[in-house]
Amino acid sequence: MLDDFEMVAGVEVHTELWTKTKIFCGCTTEFGGEQNTHVCPVCLGLPGVLPVLNRQVVEYAIKTGLALNSEIAEFSKFDRKNYYYPDLPKNFQTSQYDLPICIGGHVEIEVDGVKKKVGITRAHMEEDAGKLVHSGATISTSDTSFVDYNRTGVPLLEIVSEPDLRSIDETVAYLEKLVQILEYIEVSDCKMEQGSVRFDINVSLRPIGSDKLGTRTETKNLNSFSSVRRCLEYEIERQAEVLREGGKVSQETRTWDEAKGITLSLRSKEEAHDYRYFPEPDLVPMLIDREWVERVRQTLPELPDARRLRLMGLGLSDYDAGVIINSKALAEFFDAALAQFNDAKTLVNWVTGDFLGTLKAKGLPVQLSPVNPEGLAELLNLVAKGTINGKIAKSVLEEMFATGKGAAQIVQDKGLVQISDEGAIAAIVTQVIEANPQSVADFKAGKERAIGFLVGQVMKASKGKANPGLVNKLLQEQLAQL
Amino acid sequence: MTLTELTAHELHDRLSRKETSAVEIARAFTQRIEAVEDSVQAYNLLTGERAMAQAEAIDAKLARGESIGALAGIPMALKDNMCTEGIPTTCSSKMLQNFVPPYNATVVERLAEAGSVVLGKLNMDEFAMGSSTENSAFKQTCNPWDLARVPGGSSGGAVASVAADEAVFSLGSDTGGSIRQPAAFCGVVGLKPTYGYVSRYGLIAFASSLDQIGPITKDVTDCALVMNTIAGHDPKDSTSAPVDTPDFTKYLVNDIKGLRVGIPQEYFGSGLEPEVAAVIKAAIAKLEELGAIVDECSMPHTEYAMPTYYLIAPAECSSNLARYDGVSYGYRTEGATDIINMFKKTRSEGFGPEVKRRIMLGTYALSSGYYDAYYLKALKVRTLIKQDFDRAFAKFDVLLSPTAPTAAFKFGEKSANPLAMYMSDICTVPANLAGIPAISVPCGFANGLPVGMHLMGKAFDEGTLLRASYTFEQNTEHHKAKPKLGVS
Numbered sequence: 001m002l003d004d005f006e007m008v009a010g011v012e013v014h015t016e017l018w019t020k021t022k023i024f025c026g027c028t029t030e031f032g033g034e035q036n037t038h039v040c041p042v043c044l045g046l047p048g049v050l051p052v053l054n055r056q057v058v059e060y061a062i063k064t065g066l067a068l069n070s071e072i073a074e075f076s077k078f079d080r081k082n083y084y085y086p087d088l089p090k091n092f093q094t095s096q097y098d099l100p101i102c103i104g105g106h107v108e109i110e111v112d113g114v115k116k117k118v119g120i121t122r123a124h125m126e127e128d129a130g131k132l133v134h135s136g137a138t139i140s141t142s143d144t145s146f147v148d149y150n151r152t153g154v155p156l157l158e159i160v161s162e163p164d165l166r167s168i169d170e171t172v173a174y175l176e177k178l179v180q181i182l183e184y185i186e187v188s189d190c191k192m193e194q195g196s197v198r199f200d201i202n203v204s205l206r207p208i209g210s211d212k213l214g215t216r217t218e219t220k221n222l223n224s225f226s227s228v229r230r231c232l233e234y235e236i237e238r239q240a241e242v243l244r245e246g247g248k249v250s251q252e253t254r255t256w257d258e259a260k261g262i263t264l265s266l267r268s269k270e271e272a273h274d275y276r277y278f279p280e281p282d283l284v285p286m287l288i289d290r291e292w293v294e295r296v297r298q299t300l301p302e303l304p305d306a307r308r309l310r311l312m313g314l315g316l317s318d319y320d321a322g323v324i325i326n327s328k329a330l331a332e333f334f335d336a337a338l339a340q341f342n343d344a345k346t347l348v349n350w351v352t353g354d355f356l357g358t359l360k361a362k363g364l365p366v367q368l369s370p371v372n373p374e375g376l377a378e379l380l381n382l383v384a385k386g387t388i389n390g391k392i393a394k395s396v397l398e399e400m401f402a403t404g405k406g407a408a409q410i411v412q413d414k415g416l417v418q419i420s421d422e423g424a425i426a427a428i429v430t431q432v433i434e435a436n437p438q439s440v441a442d443f444k445a446g447k448e449r450a451i452g453f454l455v456g457q458v459m460k461a462s463k464g465k466a467n468p469g470l471v472n473k474l475l476q477e478q479l480a481q482l
Numbered sequence: 483m484t485l486t487e488l489t490a491h492e493l494h495d496r497l498s499r500k501e502t503s504a505v506e507i508a509r510a511f512t513q514r515i516e517a518v519e520d521s522v523q524a525y526n527l528l529t530g531e532r533a534m535a536q537a538e539a540i541d542a543k544l545a546r547g548e549s550i551g552a553l554a555g556i557p558m559a560l561k562d563n564m565c566t567e568g569i570p571t572t573c574s575s576k577m578l579q580n581f582v583p584p585y586n587a588t589v590v591e592r593l594a595e596a597g598s599v600v601l602g603k604l605n606m607d608e609f610a611m612g613s614s615t616e617n618s619a620f621k622q623t624c625n626p627w628d629l630a631r632v633p634g635g636s637s638g639g640a641v642a643s644v645a646a647d648e649a650v651f652s653l654g655s656d657t658g659g660s661i662r663q664p665a666a667f668c669g670v671v672g673l674k675p676t677y678g679y680v681s682r683y684g685l686i687a688f689a690s691s692l693d694q695i696g697p698i699t700k701d702v703t704d705c706a707l708v709m710n711t712i713a714g715h716d717p718k719d720s721t722s723a724p725v726d727t728p729d730f731t732k733y734l735v736n737d738i739k740g741l742r743v744g745i746p747q748e749y750f751g752s753g754l755e756p757e758v759a760a761v762i763k764a765a766i767a768k769l770e771e772l773g774a775i776v777d778e779c780s781m782p783h784t785e786y787a788m789p790t791y792y793l794i795a796p797a798e799c800s801s802n803l804a805r806y807d808g809v810s811y812g813y814r815t816e817g818a819t820d821i822i823n824m825f826k827k828t829r830s831e832g833f834g835p836e837v838k839r840r841i842m843l844g845t846y847a848l849s850s851g852y853y854d855a856y857y858l859k860a861l862k863v864r865t866l867i868k869q870d871f872d873r874a875f876a877k878f879d880v881l882l883s884p885t886a887p888t889a890a891f892k893f894g895e896k897s898a899n900p901l902a903m904y905m906s907d908i909c910t911v912p913a914n915l916a917g918i919p920a921i922s923v924p925c926g927f928a929n930g931l932p933v934g935m936h937l938m939g940k941a942f943d944e945g946t947l948l949r950a951s952y953t954f955e956q957n958t959e960h961h962k963a964k965p966k967l968g969v970s
Contacts, residue, residue, distance in 0.1 A: 047687075
């Protein structure tokens with residue numbers, strides 16, 4: 001970070017909404033179809049076609065607004081944003097200008113233990129553009145360019161933040177939190193690698209202590225948190241250098257070169273588009289019924305912050321609760337397991353430890369885990385009842401991942417039931433003491449660590465099945481009697 | 483009387499009584515077109531083979547003893563801005579000369595369901611911008627009453643084809659008078675329905691908030707029959723009104739006793755030709771004689787209708803026509819150097835001067851720094867104009883004016899002066915701004931040229947317009963006059 005300047009950033013987040021069909025026609029929104037197969041006269045913008053608004057888009061926008069603490073407009077409309085680009089078949093984008101569907105709101109973030117509310121300015125609905133495929137690197141250096149209109153008309157929600165972000169960490173924390181909320185409320189698949197979520201970053205610098213905003217730049221179309229981080233690192237250093245040399249940052253739109261790790265000027269303020277917004281005459285304004293908003297509110301799931309507080313109420317640490325709620329899938333896994341094994345603290349140790357570790361090693365997402373929540377709960381219940389000990393449980397879990405079999409089944413098949421019979425364990429202890437006179441002598445001479453070796457020998461002799469507590473107790477007793 | 487001179491309802495009666503066949507009717511029209519089209523030049527494209535197949539299908543139905551709808555087997559034609567699947571739809575523009583839509587406009591679907599026989603696509607001012615059809619990139623359509631004169635516009639081909647008996651009826655589109663003004667110039671009936679009554683899906687847009695498709699017919703009865711087929715809610719058009727449509731023929735009642743007719747003084751201004759004024763005056767007298775209660779009224783914002791229209795319509799057009807860029811269909815320039823150059827050259831070469839003029843006007847009106855002074859102000863004045871109508875309709879059932887201040891003018895007479903051309907729509911534009919229905923009905927002749935009586939009604943009250951027009955028609959002979967085209 002800089003020590004002479006403070007950064008001020010705001011972000012525009014474009015998220016594709018997870019509807020089955022496009023915003024103004026019946027074409028599928030599915031990603032990755034053969035080029036120009038998910039198209040019809042309407043999304044191709046052919047002469048004479050008219051848009052018909054997909055109600056689900058509005059519902060998802062309302063749901064997002066509610067999750068972001070926004071006010072849902074009672075009266076909202078679409079406008080045309082006019083500009084020429086070959087990925088835009090009508091050469092205007094149907095978007096929202098002065099009467100967006102969501103007004104205001106905030107998202108709470110936490111960086112280094114400090115909580116902060118980041119303001120939301122607005123969120124509005126619009127249509128996505130198509131995709132250009134160039135024969136060269138860019139449109140201006142290519143002999144030929146092709147357009148794939150499959151993405152044209154996929155619904156987007158653009159969520160605009162206030163310029164409330166003061167560090168790179170805050171910016172990334174805000175974006176992570178926002179994406180987490182979108183994932184929780186299931187309005188977007190949030191597949192960033194497929195461009196489902198894209199970020200435009202506005203950033204400026206000002207001398208520390210100043211309350212005047214500096215001149216900002218906007219860098220468009222970043223599609224990962226790490227790109228945002230790298231882009232901001234580059235851009236604020238670039239701006240700082242300009243300012244330190246007594247220069248002025250020019251207000252402009254920039255683009256991020258992922259390979260080179262630099263931002264490049266795209267167009268200056270003077271070259272900025274005049275979008276000539278005006279109300280979309282082919283759509284009627286929307287009157288958004290309050291009853292509808294309330295019905296949507298009822299469908300909101302428990303949001304990440306509320307979930308974290310509930311888990312902390314069950315005794316989880318702030319850190320562990322954070323790990324669990326980070327992904328909705330993991331949080332749901334945790335809750336489902338908790339329903340059948342009610343020791344949250346033990347559960348979280350297993351989930352964040354062996355369970356996630358194994359998944360990570362196998363490169364699997366939670367959704368594709370071979371061990372389901374009920375299976376994990378079954379295993380932990382076997383430990384709790386003393387049927388198996390913790391060490392055996394770890395190997396059983398491995399076996400569960402490998403074979404998909406249930407915990408009780410594995411324990412039974414492999415004869416892994418814990419030995420808690422004092423007589424049986426005492427006999428093994430006696431044998432081990434007899435077989436290891438040197439260790440016994442060491443222990444007697446005050447080498448406390450020697451008992452660890454003896455415990456290990458007992459466990460080994462019992463094939464790991466001996467109840468470790470009893471082994472410790474009986475070993476101590478017999479040694480004391482020598 | 484030859485088949486081509488008959489109305490749709492007369493032809494329907496003959497078909498139902500099996501006095502003729504759909505094929506015979508279609509053939510008669512093909513021959514008529516062959517005889518007069520060289521003089522009239524109404525059609526951009528003839529679809530004779532398809533028409534004959536459609537006619538045969540209707541005859542087959544009749545042969546099976548099935549009953550047929552009012553428009554079944556009736557030959558008609560479409561203004562060339564309504565999309566027809568597999569049939570070129572050009573808007574009389576070089577830009578769309580080779581454009582073949584992959585889909586049908588909703589009105590085309592409805593006519594197909596009704597069994598109408600489509601003869602072809604009709605010439606127009608390019609992208610429906612103009613009042614004389616001289617702005618067509620392809621041909622000059624002539625007024626059948628005087629081949630040296632324009633048929634009016636922009637639906638010039640649609641109107642000339644009906645006037646010259648080259649079609650029984652046609653569909654036109656009306657953004658500022660493009661059905662009614664040419665209907666007046668060519669002596670036929672033209673209705674611009676209430677905005678939202680007829681689906682715009684598949685109508686190539688000029689100005690979305692003003693465009694409306696409507697019938698061009700030989701009499702008022704046919705107008706009602708065509709409305710029965712084309713009007714009604716369409717889920718593909720969000721601006722289509724979710725209202726039930728009546729049977730429009732129930733308004734064909736020969737009685738206007740007590741009908742309150744308002745005469746807005748502002749529509750009788752200085753540009754009105756005295757001969758036209760005299761014909762309108764006689765028509766008013768006729769209505770009074772038939773029992774209407776006529777009174778003068780004032781609509782104070784009328785003088786702002788033209789400037790308002792020439793901000794709103796070009797603004798919408800500048801955006802609607804932005805899609806013609808040469809990327810995926812339509813005209814594309816040869817040898818562009820880069821993408822921006824391709825856009826510029828394609829649009830410079832593909833559009834004619836009037837279209838370019840309006841795109842520039844509209845782009846300017848929507849530009850940052852000018853929006854409030856022009857476009858936003860125009861929207862506000864549009865509301866005032868609507869309020870003028872609301873006040874007038876509190877006192878009157880219909881408002882009457884000339885359809886156009888002059889009769890048909892000569893080729894070239896106004897084409898050099900866009901403002902003079904624009905004034906040809908001075909009486910028709912307000913109805914588009916207010917979204918209300920308006921009809922032009924033949925009401926006499928000025929120097930041998932047809933004159934239209936313009937009636938404006940309340941939104942969705944086409945019924946009253948039809949009743950007034952029908953009563954006038956039943957008690958006059960103007961609609962029976964035929965142009966002499968030098969052929970029999």
